[in-house]
Amino acid sequence: MSDTITFTVDGVEVTGRKGQTIIQAADDAGIYIPRLCWTKKLKPGASCRLCTVLVNNRPTASCTQPIGEGMVVLNETEQLITYRKNLVEMLFVEGNHFCMFCEKSGNCELQAMAYRFGIAAPKFPYMFPKRELDASHPDIFLDRNRCILCGRCVRASRDLDGKGVFQFVGRGNHKKIGVNAEARLADTNVDVSDDAVGSCPVGAILKKRVGFAVPVGQRLYDHQPIGSDTEAKARRSARGK
Amino acid sequence: MKSTNGGKLIVLEPVTRIEGHAKVTLFLNDEGCVKQARMHVIEFRGFERFVQGRPYWEMPVLVQRLCGICPVSHHLAAAKAVDRIVGGENLTPTAEKMRRLMHYGQMFQSHALHFFHLVSPDLLFGFDADPAIRNVIGVAKKYPDLAVQGVMMRKYGQEIIKATAGKKIHGTGAIPGGINKNLSVEERDVFLRDIDKMLDWAQSALKIAKDYTAENLDRLASFGSFPSNHLSLVREDGALDLYHGNLRAIDAEGNKILDQVDYANYLDFIAEEVRPWSYMKFPFIKSVGPEDGWYRVGPLARLNNCDFIDTPIAEKERKEFVKLGNGKPINVTMAYHWARMVELVHAAEKIKELLNDPDLQGDDLVAKGKRRREGIGLIEAPRGTLFHHYKVDENDQVVMANLIVSTTHNNEPMNRAVQKVAEEYLDGKEITEGLLNHIEVAIRAYDPCLSCATHALGRMPLLVELMDAEGNIINRKTRD
Numbered sequence: 001m002s003d004t005i006t007f008t009v010d011g012v013e014v015t016g017r018k019g020q021t022i023i024q025a026a027d028d029a030g031i032y033i034p035r036l037c038w039t040k041k042l043k044p045g046a047s048c049r050l051c052t053v054l055v056n057n058r059p060t061a062s063c064t065q066p067i068g069e070g071m072v073v074l075n076e077t078e079q080l081i082t083y084r085k086n087l088v089e090m091l092f093v094e095g096n097h098f099c100m101f102c103e104k105s106g107n108c109e110l111q112a113m114a115y116r117f118g119i120a121a122p123k124f125p126y127m128f129p130k131r132e133l134d135a136s137h138p139d140i141f142l143d144r145n146r147c148i149l150c151g152r153c154v155r156a157s158r159d160l161d162g163k164g165v166f167q168f169v170g171r172g173n174h175k176k177i178g179v180n181a182e183a184r185l186a187d188t189n190v191d192v193s194d195d196a197v198g199s200c201p202v203g204a205i206l207k208k209r210v211g212f213a214v215p216v217g218q219r220l221y222d223h224q225p226i227g228s229d230t231e232a233k234a235r236r237s238a239r240g241k
Numbered sequence: 242m243k244s245t246n247g248g249k250l251i252v253l254e255p256v257t258r259i260e261g262h263a264k265v266t267l268f269l270n271d272e273g274c275v276k277q278a279r280m281h282v283i284e285f286r287g288f289e290r291f292v293q294g295r296p297y298w299e300m301p302v303l304v305q306r307l308c309g310i311c312p313v314s315h316h317l318a319a320a321k322a323v324d325r326i327v328g329g330e331n332l333t334p335t336a337e338k339m340r341r342l343m344h345y346g347q348m349f350q351s352h353a354l355h356f357f358h359l360v361s362p363d364l365l366f367g368f369d370a371d372p373a374i375r376n377v378i379g380v381a382k383k384y385p386d387l388a389v390q391g392v393m394m395r396k397y398g399q400e401i402i403k404a405t406a407g408k409k410i411h412g413t414g415a416i417p418g419g420i421n422k423n424l425s426v427e428e429r430d431v432f433l434r435d436i437d438k439m440l441d442w443a444q445s446a447l448k449i450a451k452d453y454t455a456e457n458l459d460r461l462a463s464f465g466s467f468p469s470n471h472l473s474l475v476r477e478d479g480a481l482d483l484y485h486g487n488l489r490a491i492d493a494e495g496n497k498i499l500d501q502v503d504y505a506n507y508l509d510f511i512a513e514e515v516r517p518w519s520y521m522k523f524p525f526i527k528s529v530g531p532e533d534g535w536y537r538v539g540p541l542a543r544l545n546n547c548d549f550i551d552t553p554i555a556e557k558e559r560k561e562f563v564k565l566g567n568g569k570p571i572n573v574t575m576a577y578h579w580a581r582m583v584e585l586v587h588a589a590e591k592i593k594e595l596l597n598d599p600d601l602q603g604d605d606l607v608a609k610g611k612r613r614r615e616g617i618g619l620i621e622a623p624r625g626t627l628f629h630h631y632k633v634d635e636n637d638q639v640v641m642a643n644l645i646v647s648t649t650h651n652n653e654p655m656n657r658a659v660q661k662v663a664e665e666y667l668d669g670k671e672i673t674e675g676l677l678n679h680i681e682v683a684i685r686a687y688d689p690c691l692s693c694a695t696h697a698l699g700r701m702p703l704l705v706e707l708m709d710a711e712g713n714i715i716n717r718k719t720r721d
């Protein structure tokens with residue numbers, strides 16, 4: 001009994017296991033908290049801040065905050081939704097995201113997040129940064145124009161592949177994803193089957209020559225908004241009761 | 242519309258109801274007669290640079306952005322070029338037929354749109370009629386059935402595009418070496434239900450264009466007309482083929498200049514001339530030279546060039562059409578409309594033929610072969626022959642792109658048509674509404690899409706300039 005912890009999210013009682021973070025327990029309970037830099041397979045990076053919730057009224061990244069007995073978590077307040085929208089919009093204007101010819105379109109978490117939030121066009125001015133491509137690897141294509149600096153590839157390469165192919169270099173506006181300290185992908189031991197390659201939420205790290213093989217209508221987010229698989233879980237269990 | 246008073250240069254703009262923006266300049270000589278006509282395109286190039294560095298498999302999706310009017314043509318021409326890069330140009334039957342279906346769907350909707358929205362007001366009301374009625378709203382009021390048919394035909398073509406490309410505009414269906422989906426039986430049955438109606442309506446549209454041409458032949462025969470060469474793809478047996486074939490070019494008398502030329506060698510036969518006053522290039526057939534080597538493309542050129550059409554109704558109509566030329570190619574500019582409607586019928590017949598072909602439900606979608614560093618793809622777009630040419634490096638990145646679009650081929654012919662009309666209808670130094678109308682009508686025969694012809698990424702405001710004989714600008718105005 002001491003292993004379970006009970007808390008609330010937007011007034012709904014949630015029971016999680018000790019040691020879980022808020023986002024993990026919420027997922028299990030069928031409550032979706034938006035996220036971009038966190039995935040189930042990876043240790044949290046806590047950089048995108050999209051998962052910010054209010055814990056006892058303090059803004060907190062739910063991907064790192066462990067659950068506690070009696071915690072009062074707010075997820076879908078008007079203010080949090082506005083913050084999240086702004087974050088997504090900023091990601092759009094900071095990079096060069098041309099969904100209309102991006103092969104990740106329909107499978108892209110950033111695009112799907114924008115759709116979930118009903119963002120038609122960002123209100124911030126586009127920055128149109130100059131970013132480099134790395135097409136040197138025979139099977140992998142790195143397009144930094146679309147990188148949102150979520151760090152998923154960094155953690156996946158280090159923690160899952162045991163390679164450390166990707167890392168951040170530079171600061172602020174100049175921060176970018178580096179490859180073995182400024183090398184080209186072709187000069188690293190990265191392999192197309194690495195977790196790092198599959199970890200990118202956007203179209204920045206791509207398997208070459210896949211392109212548009214999946215037709216419109218059969219892509220991940222063509223019919224359901226991002227997060228709806230998690231939410232469907234809650235609906236199922238509600239029906240079960 | 243602006244005109245000089247005593248100046249030597251008259252500028253008309255914009256030519257309404259063509260897609261994009263144009264500026265027409267008429268140069269007068271000292272006697273006040275038209276010396277030369279130039280159609281300026283006030284937009285800038287930049288697309289060929291933009292695609293550099295992008296991976297080749299992006300091209301079919303990326304280049305559609307060139308044009309909001311015939312994106313499918315760019316999608317398919319680029320796909321044909323990248324087919325060669327992956328060595329997949331021998332498509333599986335399902336892939337080729339799906340692409341053809343997409344293409345005929347595009348042809349059908351584009352020709353229908355052009356005819357009903359842009360041309361039918363001229364034909365039904367006469368091009369001297371008051372512009373206040375001579376427009377698509379006027380047609381909708383006076384001929385409601387026809388207007389509904391136009392809308393429904395366009396929709397039918399768009400639904401075919403959606404079923405084959407995934408979306409009505411900017412789809413992703415054609416991929417290197419093939420297609421990413423087949424046509425489900427359910428999708429097929431929806432289209433089969435209405436295809437006979439589409440074919441009927443296409444024939445009634447054809448009849449309007451044909452009757453109009455016959456009734457007004459005296460006037461139309463010379464209207465904006467001039468002898469020219471004609472270029473298009475034809476199938477190996479000489480049939481009209483809008484999706485694939487070899488290059489053929491004939492002169493104004495019908496002599497073959499090029500025949501069954503593999504388009505992969507187009508650079509040996511076609512060159513492009515740059516002229517300082519236009520962003521558009523002027524292509525010409527090398528063996529004839531820049532002076533006389535220009536040519537027309539599009540429906541008129543295609544019907545002049547082909548030996549026959551492989552669908553029965555369109556073939557019967559083609560035979561009737563070519564009588565206009567008395568055994569010679571037809572050089573009547575206004576005959577474009579009639580030719581376009583023959584193609585509309587052909588597209589409907591082809592769609593019907595394909596829908597009844599079980600290959601569309603096949604599962605073998607992609608072919609691959611020996612990798613190449615260069616790919617060239619040509620297609621007959623609604624407005625004429627479209628060239629896409631790419632070179633890629635060992636990392637799969639595009640290092641060179643050259644696109645020649647239909648409206649660029651028709652650049653010189655459009656200038657000639659305008660000049661011809663202006664010579665005939667310019668009276669003194671005043672631009673009458675009549676002259677303005679006639680110039681519009683002549684340009685519209687070519688169905689130009691000017692933004693795409695200059696690979697625009699942006700557009701500039703419309704501007705009117707008046708210049709005197711010494712080249713001084715004496716007046717400059719934007720249209721309200």
Ligand code: SF4
Pocket residue numbers: 146147148149150151152153154166177199200201202204205
């Ligand atoms: S490349 Fe992809 S996974 Fe890596 S930081 Fe950028 S967006 Fe994240």
Ligand code: FES
Pocket residue numbers: 034035036037038045046047048049050051052061062063064
């Ligand atoms: S998901 Fe928690 S900060 Fe990104």
